[in-house]
Amino acid sequence: MAVRALRTSLTLVLTLLAASLVIFGAIYAAPGDPAAFLVGGQEDATPEKLAAVRAAYHLNDPVWSQYGHWIGGAATGDFGRSLQYSDQVSHLIASRLPTTLFLVVYASVLFVVLGTALGALSAVRRGRLDSAIVAVTTLLSSIPKFVKALALVALFAVQLGWFPVSGAGEGFIGRLHHLTLPAFALAMAELAVVTRVTRQSMLDQYPLDHVTAARSAGLSEGKVVRRHVLRNALPPIVTMCGLLTAGLFAGTVVIETAFGISGMGSLLVGAINTHDFPVTQAVLLLMVLAYMLVTTAVDLVHPVLDPRVRLHRSPA
Amino acid sequence: MTVQTATSPAPGRRSAQPEPPPGRGRLLRTGLRHVRSWPLPFTVAAAFLALTTVAALLAPLIAPQDPQAIDLNASSAPPDGVHLLGTDQSGRDLLSRVLFGARTSLVAPLALLLCAAVIGVALGTLAAWRGGWTDALVSRVTDVMFAFPGLLFVVLIIAVFGDGLTTAVVALALAYSPVIAKYTRSIALSERAKPYIDAYRVQGVSGFSICVRHLLPNLAAALLGYLVLMFGEVLMGMTTLSYLGFGAQPPSSEWGLMVKEGQAAIVQGALWPALVPGTAIALTVVAFNIVGVRVSDRLGARER
Numbered sequence: 303m304a305v306r307a308l309r310t311s312l313t314l315v316l317t318l319l320a321a322s323l324v325i326f327g328a329i330y331a332a333p334g335d336p337a338a339f340l341v342g343g344q345e346d347a348t349p350e351k352l353a354a355v356r357a358a359y360h361l362n363d364p365v366w367s368q369y370g371h372w373i374g375g376a377a378t379g380d381f382g383r384s385l386q387y388s389d390q391v392s393h394l395i396a397s398r399l400p401t402t403l404f405l406v407v408y409a410s411v412l413f414v415v416l417g418t419a420l421g422a423l424s425a426v427r428r429g430r431l432d433s434a435i436v437a438v439t440t441l442l443s444s445i446p447k448f449v450k451a452l453a454l455v456a457l458f459a460v461q462l463g464w465f466p467v468s469g470a471g472e473g474f475i476g477r478l479h480h481l482t483l484p485a486f487a488l489a490m491a492e493l494a495v496v497t498r499v500t501r502q503s504m505l506d507q508y509p510l511d512h513v514t515a516a517r518s519a520g521l522s523e524g525k526v527v528r529r530h531v532l533r534n535a536l537p538p539i540v541t542m543c544g545l546l547t548a549g550l551f552a553g554t555v556v557i558e559t560a561f562g563i564s565g566m567g568s569l570l571v572g573a574i575n576t577h578d579f580p581v582t583q584a585v586l587l588l589m590v591l592a593y594m595l596v597t598t599a600v601d602l603v604h605p606v607l608d609p610r611v612r613l614h615r616s617p618a
Numbered sequence: 619m620t621v622q623t624a625t626s627p628a629p630g631r632r633s634a635q636p637e638p639p640p641g642r643g644r645l646l647r648t649g650l651r652h653v654r655s656w657p658l659p660f661t662v663a664a665a666f667l668a669l670t671t672v673a674a675l676l677a678p679l680i681a682p683q684d685p686q687a688i689d690l691n692a693s694s695a696p697p698d699g700v701h702l703l704g705t706d707q708s709g710r711d712l713l714s715r716v717l718f719g720a721r722t723s724l725v726a727p728l729a730l731l732l733c734a735a736v737i738g739v740a741l742g743t744l745a746a747w748r749g750g751w752t753d754a755l756v757s758r759v760t761d762v763m764f765a766f767p768g769l770l771f772v773v774l775i776i777a778v779f780g781d782g783l784t785t786a787v788v789a790l791a792l793a794y795s796p797v798i799a800k801y802t803r804s805i806a807l808s809e810r811a812k813p814y815i816d817a818y819r820v821q822g823v824s825g826f827s828i829c830v831r832h833l834l835p836n837l838a839a840a841l842l843g844y845l846v847l848m849f850g851e852v853l854m855g856m857t858t859l860s861y862l863g864f865g866a867q868p869p870s871s872e873w874g875l876m877v878k879e880g881q882a883a884i885v886q887g888a889l890w891p892a893l894v895p896g897t898a899i900a901l902t903v904v905a906f907n908i909v910g911v912r913v914s915d916r917l918g919a920r921e922r
Contacts, residue, residue, distance in 0.1 A: 320762040325774065332778045339778075444907045446854045448861045448874075449896040452881060456889045467885055552768030556858055560881070571862055574777045582777045586770055593767040 307602055314598045321590045322376070325583050326369050329359075337361055340579050341385065358382055358580075372583075381584035386576045391584045394569060401470045402554050402565035405481050409489040410547045417493045418539060421500025425508075426527055435497065443494035447553060451487035451560035458483055468562030484561045488553050492546040499542045503535035510534075537607045544600030548593045660912050663905035670902060674720035683711035685718040685871050694888035704890035706876070707883050712894045719871035719895065723902075726787055726865075726872070727853040733791035734852075735845055738798025743829055745799070746806035756803070760796035769793070769855060776864045783872075786865040790855055794848070801844055805837055843917030850906035857899050873899045 332339040340355045356362055359382075360371045375381065381391035420439065424432040442450070459467045471480030507513060508531060516530045554567035562568075566585055573581035656664075673680065682702065689709035697704045703713040745756035763771055775789035809815070810833065818828045859865035860874030868875065873895040880891030 317761060317765050320758075321765040324762060328774055328778045440907075441904060444850060444854075444904045445900040446858055446861075446903065448858060448877060449900050452877065452884060452892050452896055456884050456893060460884055460887060460889070549767050552770050555769070555773070556862065559862060570773065574773065574781075575863065579777065582774075586766075586774055589767065589770055590765055594765055 310598055310601055314594055318594055322373055322587055325586050326372050376587060382580045384578055384581050386578040391580050398565045398569050404477055405484055405554060406550045408481055408485040409550055412485055413489040413493040413496050414543050417496025418500045421497040424501040425504035439494035439497045443491040447487055447556045448560050450490055451557055454483045454487050470563045484557050488557045496543060500539050503538045504531050507531045507535050540607055541600055541604050545597060548596035551589045551592050659908050663908035666905045670720055673717050674724055677717045677721060681714035681717045683714045685714040686869055694883050703894050706880055706891040712890060715871035716895055716898050719873050719876060722866055722870055722872040727856045730787040730791040731845055731852050734794040734798055737795035739802045742799040742802025743806050746803045746810055747825060747829055760799055763796045781864040783866045786859045805840055809833055809836055839917040843914030847910035847914040850903040854903055
């Protein structure tokens with residue numbers, strides 16, 4: 303167990319280092335002088351500006367030392383200055399991170415709760431309801447996020463007027479109200495996957511001996527489903543939910559653009575459009591970091607979830 | 619096989635009817651008999667895709683208007699006799715734009731999928747065949763690319779090389795190639811272990827020759843099925859990039875870009891400019907997924 307955890311953590315660190323190297327090295331992939339690329343988009347690239355960028359990125363040092371400066375700064379939360387906003391990149395991110403986190407958490411709660419509920423309903427009821435749930439969720443997962451987002455806006459914000467068209471809102475209730483449509487648009491594809499996994503995992507449990515034993519012991523069907531079927535079906539569901547949550551960060555790029563929400567995703571899109579590379583690098587690095595951390599956590603937690611492992615460790 | 623069934627029909631079955639003549643007519647008839655056994659969703663999806671492809675090919679002939687003709691008097695108009703699906707904010711005919719947009723929207727994913735397939739299959743086969751450090755290197759490189767969730771790797775490439783349809787196609791091809799490489803590697807590994815490969819080796823056939831002339835042709839069906847299954851996702855990726863403004867650029871009528879341009883009209887209550895191309899994307903992706911699942915099952919892509 304400890305060896306496994308160590309191995310997984312080491313892989314995480316190495317992968318993160320490699321990914322950060324790719325993100326940093328991108329400035330050298332661009333054609334021409336890296337300094338000119340970094341101030342790119344601005345026609346008034348005066349020698350002073352070029353010199354300032356050279357100093358900020360330590361471009362006169364050897365490449366490894368440049369990377370060291372950048373990743374060392376990133377590790378302490380210093381991503382340099384934005385070329386567009388004339389502000390510290392860390393300030394920009396700090397002001398936008400809460401909204402994105404709220405959105406991601408909201409969306410994960412939605413797909414976890416609704417996905418397992420629909421999946422369980424499918425598995426328990428079977429028949430026509432099952433087919434309908436599978437068909438609808440599969441259909442929703444094969445529509446791009448931005449199309450779902452705009453369809454939701456058109457229906458619930460413009461036609462019915464239940465939710466605001468854009469923005470992130472103030473306070474907890476305001477945020478909840480503003481981010482409901484974005485969270486649904488973000489979570490729908492994941493919801494379909496959780497539904498499918500829950501359904502399949504539960505159906506796999508039904509023919510097993512322990513379920514038959516529980517039934518023959520006279521337990522009510524509700525108890526059989528809750529205590530035996532669903533409970534033993536949980537490990538793959540929890541793993542899938544974790545992996546999908548990790549992927550949600552990348553989804554915010556599209557959703558925040560569609561709903562005009564000022565968060566990490568829209569910051570990234572704006573930074574690319576204005577050639578603000580320090581911001582682009584910082585947001586990409588954080589998104590990769592979040593993704594890798596969550597997936598690794600899922601990887602580590604997975605064996606702990608299996609009740610047989612727990613029983614093995616502490617025989618009650 | 620077919621000749622045999624034609625000359626010796628099952629006893630008692632249609633023995634009174636004359637045998638269908640060999641050739642085209644027979645092929646068509648067996649084809650149609652297949653159609654009857656297809657499940658309904660597959661038939662509808664396949665028909666829709668065929669229709670979309672024909673519409674894209676014949677766009678200049680069947681489009682009712684010039685897709686770029688601006689008519690500010692008919693801005694954001696709902697459907698009527700002249701504009702069957704309404705107009706966008708500049709008064710351009712939405713039906714004509716969607717028909718012309720089908721060309722870019724279908725060709726771009728096809729092109730990038732082919733590029734990704736060439737890179738991915740080459741790398742995957744190389745990794746499976748050589749093993750050792752080549753395999754390790756390819757696997758580590760793909761691992762690093764998998765560390766970028768969703769379209770973030772593509773976004774990084776676009777941030778460096780600028781936006782535009784060509785960059786987007788190349789970036790997506792690079793991003794999808796490790797996925798294909800991983801799949802190719804896994805099926806190539808099990809194929810490589812089969813005795814016939816050893817037989818060729820013993821005969822002194824070169825590794826390259828075995829891979830290209832024997833290994834890959836045997837994987838072709840499974841790979842094709844896998845690629846068909848990927849098409850919907852790739853189309854989603856491409857339109858998403860265009861929607862973000864990183865892919866096709868105006869005045870193109872690529873569907874993702876049309877949705878982006880039509881989005882502003884939604885707030886004013888005009889839904890058609892965004893929903894017409896949005897529906898086109900959704901229907902096409904759904905159709906490709908339905909067809910893809912069945913085709914890939916048939917070609918054995920999902921069994922492995």
